[in-house]
Amino acid sequence: MIDFPPLSSIVQKTPSRILMLVVDGLGGIPHPDTRKSELERAELPNLDALAQHSAAGLITPVVPGVAPGSGPGHLALFGYDPVKYYIGRGVLETLGLGVPLRQGDVAARGNFCTVSPQGVIVDRRAGRVASSVSAALCHRLNAIRLDGITVEVHPGKEHRFALVLRGDRLSEDVSDTDPNRQDVPPLKAKALNPHAERTAAVVNTFVEQAQASLRDQEQANFITLRGFSQVPSLPQMGPSYALEPAAIAAYPMYRGLAGVLGMRVIPTGGTFAEELETLREHWRRHDFVFLHYKPSDATGEDGNFDAKVRTLEQLDTFIPSLLDLKPDVLVVTGDHATPAVLAAHSWHPVPIIIHSASTRGEGVPRFTERACANGSLGRIASVNTMLLALAHAGKLVKYGP
């Protein structure tokens, strides 16, 4: 959690409810032609009005200059120091396929690839093999039996899959078999410490058997594995904050992440409108709900400035419905910036507004990067967001006599 050890002595249970809307990839930077960011270009009457009655600021996800992945970006918002707490690629991608993981499981991200008769990788993605083909190949790999270890191979999109190893005394400290470039042979998995020797041997045996199983394939005739990781043992949000937290997210990865943090993950549909329906049904049963909005990140990553503007305008139309639920605290912010101009996650600070009974506005006219920079929250680390939300909800008592 945030580096504030006396936290447990100041949290208190109250009937108040917090709604945290995380707009994925919210922040942007100005377009070279208009000199306006996505938020500045968008027509956002409801978010602007909300900003006018909220505490506003800018949050930095990790440290200035560092662009976070989705994992660190969200961990910080929920109060987990994103440098201290880390969720590995294998775990995150497996959760992203909707696959549940248990403590002790080792997960890895897998690729089908093409290896030449000379044994070097000639295509790291096996020609982006069709998802239907790779699903069938994953089914084959699922038949591999390893002594005392359960193997699960879950298909992803095209050449991607997730490998889960389940058994006693497995370790995540195993090196990638993916050399991360072509024209070289796949690597052997190596133990990064003595406790991982057995796991590395299991992985190498699995790869050998996979090779045998795939030898009739022209394209997808080999596999690479990377990001070996286990579900970390993280402090749970419920007891840490004296909350009954829930998560509503259309994308599996965010549901998985929320589950790891101890949130109740509520099944929902694939659109934000469906998420909102789910929220209405379950709102009364929880005092903290994380609500996730994905389209802004996807369009930002595509480098589609106008499309990102539209996703923000669409989100804006849902704001009155959120306010109808009368949350005691409504937080609207993002996990990181995804400027369409950069077509990638970036390090830029992200706008945040916190609306509660004690906020009355502070002259911030709009929900934009520039306007929020002048708000009362100033520039803070994302990891402080959760404490501010709790404070606005009256859930933190005074620290110290």
Added chain:
Amino acid sequence: MIDFPPLSSIVQKTPSRILMLVVDGLGGIPHPDTRKSELERAELPNLDALAQHSAAGLITPVVPGVAPGSGPGHLALFGYDPVKYYIGRGVLETLGLGVPLRQGDVAARGNFCTVSPQGVIVDRRAGRVASSVSAALCHRLNAIRLDGITVEVHPGKEHRFALVLRGDRLSEDVSDTDPNRQDVPPLKAKALNPHAERTAAVVNTFVEQAQASLRDQEQANFITLRGFSQVPSLPQMGPSYALEPAAIAAYPMYRGLAGVLGMRVIPTGGTFAEELETLREHWRRHDFVFLHYKPSDATGEDGNFDAKVRTLEQLDTFIPSLLDLKPDVLVVTGDHATPAVLAAHSWHPVPIIIHSASTRGEGVPRFTERACANGSLGRIASVNTMLLALAHAGKLVKYGP
């Protein structure tokens, strides 16, 4: 380095080039008559235009309220936490004389002083003895022979000199012999831990022999020593950031400091015009260049407000030449403020602008303390500067999946 342990996992080598112009003592405070700072009084058409197209902010060198010396001020800009990493006075002043130091050497700052027949210091600076006289006296002290230890005494200005002890198992943990006041006797050097007993004994023997050697002098008849220190073993910038870093600085101390951090120190002349000529010659061979501008600090320390304004105006005329080199990232900032009104280094935040392909300006009209305060970088610690420069240069990949 900056307290971000996963740094090595996110740096990547790219062809982009970063130019960091450090304007020594850049920041100032308003003059009581005009209520304008040095930057606000100066005519800076080129820096103002650059600020209009950059990301702008203010950086705090150490923590609010703490005025740094040149060592901590520069260490922070290069990403070294200035509290965790420290370069002692003896080392810094020795490097400042252009004297190379090796790992293990112990360096100290020395003063010639006047001691009365009763054995108390009556003048800590020996009447600011002429540099020519003290150089001759240093030559005498260089003749002192200590068992197994090489002694070097390098003259500085007036009463100042640097002592370098070279040999096995020397320690920097030795107390000053300078009592830092008059009318008391010089102190004996004491070991601050058991490993330093031999070094303390060596120092005391050296002082005794120096006293014997100087007994014919009326003024400079004794010495005091302070700031015993060794070159610390610091992470090197090249491998830490995947850079080929170089330093161009007219003053020896900055060259010495850059060398300790692993920058290639390029020989140059004594003026900024000569530094610029050196930069032009070597620019293509490096992807990071630290370029140092000294006059702003010197005039600030002299308390000469108008002269400091002129040094800033002179610097401004060189900005187009820097832009002609087309750096992918141009950072202009300072190591600390040296307000002429205070005639000293100060704790005030220092303006920073970062110009890159992804910066388009943010309504900051001028390169001044007040204007930069409204920039998108906000108020950050100087130690974040280097990560931001790397990020703008595309040299940092996403942190975490």
